[in-house]
Amino acid sequence: MDRPVMGWDEKRREWMKSHRTFGSRDETRVLVLTGSQPTPCKNPAGDNLLLRLFKNKVDYCRIHGYGIFYNNAILNPKMRSFWAKIPLVRAAMVAHPEVEWMFWVDSDAMFTDMEFKVPLERYKYHNLVVHGWPDLIYEQKSWVGVNAGIFLIRNCQWSMDFLQKWASMGPISPDYARWGKILRSTLKDKLFPESDDQSALVYLLLKEHKEWGDMIYVENEYFLHGYWREIVGKLDIIDEKHEDAERRAPELRKRHAETVTETFAEARQRHVAAECRRPFITHFTGCQPCSGEHNPEYRENSCGVEMGRALNFADNQVLRNYGFRHNNLTEGSTFIPLPFDFPGDESDELI
Numbered sequence: 001m002d003r004p005v006m007g008w009d010e011k012r013r014e015w016m017k018s019h020r021t022f023g024s025r026d027e028t029r030v031l032v033l034t035g036s037q038p039t040p041c042k043n044p045a046g047d048n049l050l051l052r053l054f055k056n057k058v059d060y061c062r063i064h065g066y067g068i069f070y071n072n073a074i075l076n077p078k079m080r081s082f083w084a085k086i087p088l089v090r091a092a093m094v095a096h097p098e099v100e101w102m103f104w105v106d107s108d109a110m111f112t113d114m115e116f117k118v119p120l121e122r123y124k125y126h127n128l129v130v131h132g133w134p135d136l137i138y139e140q141k142s143w144v145g146v147n148a149g150i151f152l153i154r155n156c157q158w159s160m161d162f163l164q165k166w167a168s169m170g171p172i173s174p175d176y177a178r179w180g181k182i183l184r185s186t187l188k189d190k191l192f193p194e195s196d197d198q199s200a201l202v203y204l205l206l207k208e209h210k211e212w213g214d215m216i217y218v219e220n221e222y223f224l225h226g227y228w229r230e231i232v233g234k235l236d237i238i239d240e241k242h243e244d245a246e247r248r249a250p251e252l253r254k255r256h257a258e259t260v261t262e263t264f265a266e267a268r269q270r271h272v273a274a275e276c277r278r279p280f281i282t283h284f285t286g287c288q289p290c291s292g293e294h295n296p297e298y299r300e301n302s303c304g305v306e307m308g309r310a311l312n313f314a315d316n317q318v319l320r321n322y323g324f325r326h327n328n329l330t331e332g333s334t335f336i337p338l339p340f341d342f343p344g345d346e347s348d349e350l351i
């Protein structure tokens with residue numbers, strides 16, 4: 001991060017011209033980025049949870065034709081913890097000039113609607129997409145006005161410049177301690193003294209909006225980030241509502257080839273009430289599955305139990321095309337076979 005990338009748009013165009021197998025610029029090409037620390041987890045169940053969380057992301061990427069890169073290396077020794085993603089995102093942009101969008105997803109977040117596809121056309125005139133609430137950002141000046149654990153960023157010079165600016169508020173900066181004080185004085189609900197990536201992002205939206213804000217899309221029309229405690233209690237009900245819709249609409253329940261999963265998303269939206277739709281991403285913020293040092297406000301074991309249930313909820317959507325599902329959301333290792341026409345009458349149709 002000590003050497004800014006310059007002229008990236010032109011370099012990327014030239015690269016695409018000399019590598020014509022990738023065709024013209026494809027604005028739908030996405031690379032999902034995620035990762036974890038390079039050492040084993042302290043939590044006995046942590047490594048298994050991280051494996052399942054990674055599998056979830058691999059499943060989603062396979063269904064939608066996205067690439068995925070899992071990083072477990074500290075690319076800049078000064079930028080650890082939540083800051084570690086910034087050098088990774090920049091490195092991925094350079095390593096993959098063919099990709100239009102980098103999609104960062106924290107290790108403790110999972111896809112819980114495997115059919116949903118990010119509406120990239122909505123962001124045609126934006127370079128950064130983050131989940132948030134404008135009133136929390138601009139009126140309440142809250143450090144939780146956005147969630148920086150999940151975002152899409154376009155592979156372009158603007159993004160290179162933005163990442164450089166964002167990183168300059170982190171531990172690579174000689175002014176790191178000063179930035180912590182500035183952020184605490186600006187964002188009244190920020191309790192800890194260190195400068196963090198999320199508070200820094202809110203600060204840039206607040207104080208440097210003219211330079212950056214017009215190209216940042218604050219999304220809240222779907223769960224780009226869904227706080228887990230608001231979601232997990234509804235998973236069984238959501239499952240029931242989707243099965244009810246499938247009983248009413250035979251086209252939804254026919255088993256189909258995994259490669260055409262996307263085409264069923266729009267039909268499902270028409271038959272399921274908005275409040276019963278699956279949350280796109282469920283984010284277990286504060287759970288720390290690897291260390292086990294969860295937020296003390298959370299009930300003992302609630303993180304692990306609910307994370308397992310949410311993973312099974314997502315996994316059922318994948319297994320459905322293979323003819324199986326989990327016996328229930330609580331049991332991760334027991335599966336039952338499904339008839340082709342589940343939950344209707346058994347049929348041998350495959351579409």
